[in-house]
Amino acid sequence: MMxxxxxxxxxxxxxxxxxxxxxxxxxxxxxxVPSCREMLxxxxxxxxxxxxxxxxxxxxxxxxxFGGVSHSAEVSIDGTxxxxxNGAYTGFxxxxxxxxxxxxxxxxxxxxxxGENSALSVPNDYMTYGxxxxxxxxxxxxxxxxxxxxxxxxKVCGKWEISARAVVRSLSKSAELVSPRCxxxxxxxxxxxxxxxxxxxAEFSARFSVGNAKEYTLSSPVLTPVRCVLSVGGSxxxxxxxxxxxxxxxxxxxxIYFGGEEIQLKGFNRHEEHGLFGCALPPAAMAQDxxxxxxxxxxxxxxxxxxxxxxxxxLCDENGLLVWEESHARGLSEKQMRHPLFMKQxxxxxxxxxxxxxxxxxxxxxxxxxxxxxxTDYGRECYEKLIGRIRELDSSRPVTFATCxxxxxxxxxxxxxxxxxxxxxxxxxxxxxxxxxxxxxPPDEFLAAVRKWAGKNGGEGKPFIVSxxxxxxxxGFRSRIKDKWSEERQAEILESQxxxxxxxxxxxxxxxxxxxxxxxxxxxxYGRPRTMNNKGIVDEYRRPKMAYDVVKHLFLK
Ligand code: ADA
Numbered sequence: 274m275m276x277x278x279x280x281x282x283x284x285x286x287x288x289x290x291x292x293x294x295x296x297x298x299x300x301x302x303x304x305x306v307p308s309c310r311e312m313l314x315x316x317x318x319x320x321x322x323x324x325x326x327x328x329x330x331x332x333x334x335x336x337x338x339f340g341g342v343s344h345s346a347e348v349s350i351d352g353t354x355x356x357x358x359n360g361a362y363t364g365f366x367x368x369x370x371x372x373x374x375x376x377x378x379x380x381x382x383x384x385x386x387x388g389e390n391s392a393l394s395v396p397n398d399y400m401t402y403g404x405x406x407x408x409x410x411x412x413x414x415x416x417x418x419x420x421x422x423x424x425x426x427x428k429v430c431g432k433w434e435i436s437a438r439a440v441v442r443s444l445s446k447s448a449e450l451v452s453p454r455c456x457x458x459x460x461x462x463x464x465x466x467x468x469x470x471x472x473x474x475a476e477f478s479a480r481f482s483v484g485n486a487k488e489y490t491l492s493s494p495v496l497t498p499v500r501c502v503l504s505v506g507g508s509x510x511x512x513x514x515x516x517x518x519x520x521x522x523x524x525x526x527x528x529i530y531f532g533g534e535e536i537q538l539k540g541f542n543r544h545e546e547h548g549l550f551g552c553a554l555p556p557a558a559m560a561q562d563x564x565x566x567x568x569x570x571x572x573x574x575x576x577x578x579x580x581x582x583x584x585x586x587x588l589c590d591e592n593g594l595l596v597w598e599e600s601h602a603r604g605l606s607e608k609q610m611r612h613p614l615f616m617k618q619x620x621x622x623x624x625x626x627x628x629x630x631x632x633x634x635x636x637x638x639x640x641x642x643x644x645x646x647x648x649t650d651y652g653r654e655c656y657e658k659l660i661g662r663i664r665e666l667d668s669s670r671p672v673t674f675a676t677c678x679x680x681x682x683x684x685x686x687x688x689x690x691x692x693x694x695x696x697x698x699x700x701x702x703x704x705x706x707x708x709x710x711x712x713x714x715p716p717d718e719f720l721a722a723v724r725k726w727a728g729k730n731g732g733e734g735k736p737f738i739v740s741x742x743x744x745x746x747x748x749g750f751r752s753r754i755k756d757k758w759s760e761e762r763q764a765e766i767l768e769s770q771x772x773x774x775x776x777x778x779x780x781x782x783x784x785x786x787x788x789x790x791x792x793x794x795x796x797x798x799y800g801r802p803r804t805m806n807n808k809g810i811v812d813e814y815r816r817p818k819m820a821y822d823v824v825k826h827l828f829l830k
Contacts, residue, residue: 436480496516610652
């Protein structure tokens with residue numbers, strides 16, 4: 274299942290989950306989709322190309338929908354290429370018209386190798402898995418169908434309005450006049466009819482008020498279905514259902530407001546990672562993570578460092594869990610940001626992320642470019658362009674990025690005029706800091722110094738988030754003298770860090786690094802014990818470490 278709810282009443286939708294054949298290195302095995310190749314014996318550390326194949330029985334106008342293929346895909350039907358996609362963390366749809374009814378061979382060539390074809394998937398402190406790692410489905414559509422719909426709720430003079438934007442795609446060989454409409458809260462709202470060019474796309478926009486809207490709050494996350502219907506010649510030929518939450522995000526007086534209430538974030542950085550499933554967590558495992566976050570008193574999750582599975586975002590909507598969603602990038606140097614594909618792949622990821630996720634009320638901020646070269650002039654040009662794209666696509670949410678670059682005086686050095694050059698570009702200032710783990714500064718003093726530096730370097734008057742803070746521990750390693758990597762040491766450091774952050778009233782919240790232990794790419798972090806990032810509060814199998822109760826105590830205090 275790609276989503277946690279029915280997205281169409283007209284399309285015939287076929288879930289393509291199940292056993293496919295996967296061929297790699299001249300070996301063909303049966304492989305479940307969605308899953309990671311690394312979960313298959315013999316492929317635990319496989320990096321490269323593999324081909325997934327299965328038969329489908331269908332005909333007519335087909336839409337092949339993939340939630341995520343890591344990290345590049347080339348799709349064919351009966352040996353004929355129908356499309357490709359680069360980027361593991363956003364979905365893609367491939368239309369194919371006039372397919373003869375019958376049995377066909379669907380092939381997906383998957384490649385997770387590092388190299389010149391990807392500027393964003395590089396050896397890193399997280400694992401780039403391989404496979405059809407998220408749900409995929411086949412839909413039978415008409416010659417014209419609704420490609421996407423985006424809704425932005427806004428309160429105007431105390432009344433709720435929605436700005437709606439629908440994109441209609443044509444597979445027809447002739448231009449067609451279409452008249453989309455929206456059905457919400459028992460009312461119908463029509464877009465202006467318009468012509469869609471043969472084999473083209475057309476965008477429809479409308480703004481309408483919704484008199485009986487029920488508000489979405491974190492304690493009462495009411496989701497409102499919106500059905501967009503496409504009519505041609507008086508017949509309804511397609512529909513696309515989404516859900517919206519009537520709430521607004523505001524920044525006032527250096528604070529963040531969600532639905533009119535100031536938010537104090539108690540969050541976790543969560544990689545899509547699991548000891549049994551790799552990055553392809555099934556819905557039950559996603560739900561368990563949300564339950565554990567809630568049990569610890571958490572109210573937020575950061576999708577470090579890439580857009581997450583739509584199904585997980587649906588569960589966050591349903592549970593009123595705040596989400597900082599970010600486009601894909603982690604720790605890229607200026608040289609890596611100068612990769613010829615960096616800007617295109619970054620823009621594509623942002624476009625696909627926002628077109629796919631704009632309707633999720635749980636997403637309160639868009640993030641990007643985690644710890645990239647924001648302390649360089651070239652880096653600033655990139656930050657400026659990409660932040661500008663986010664603002665073009667969605668003016669209803671603030672923008673932030675997590676940086677680790679205060680000026681060197683924060684570490685007690687002289688003022689060299691170095692540090693982050695981009696804080697003026699964002700709405701919320703977010704810093705990744707590790708006092709007590711990577712350096713011995715007292716957390717409260719270090720946090721105050723970073724906030725002071727940020728206030729003088731573009732961040733003045735803006736909300737401030739500690740976007741990462743934490744320490745490592747190997748699950749089961751106990752040490753009465755609190756040796757490094759022991760659970761006792763991690764618990765002690767988290768106690769000190771979180772106490773300082775939660776006591777600082779100028780801070781709008783924290784995301785602990787990190788929710789669970791996660792695999793890192795062996796090409797990059799041999800230094801990490803177990804070739805894992807071990808800063809999880811639970812390990813990769815969700816076994817709580819001693820720090821779990823420290824976090825729970827402090828978050829619930
Ligand atoms: C950085 C980075 C994280 C992770 C963390 C760590 O802040 O943003 O992805 O690598 O450091 O564990 O050191």
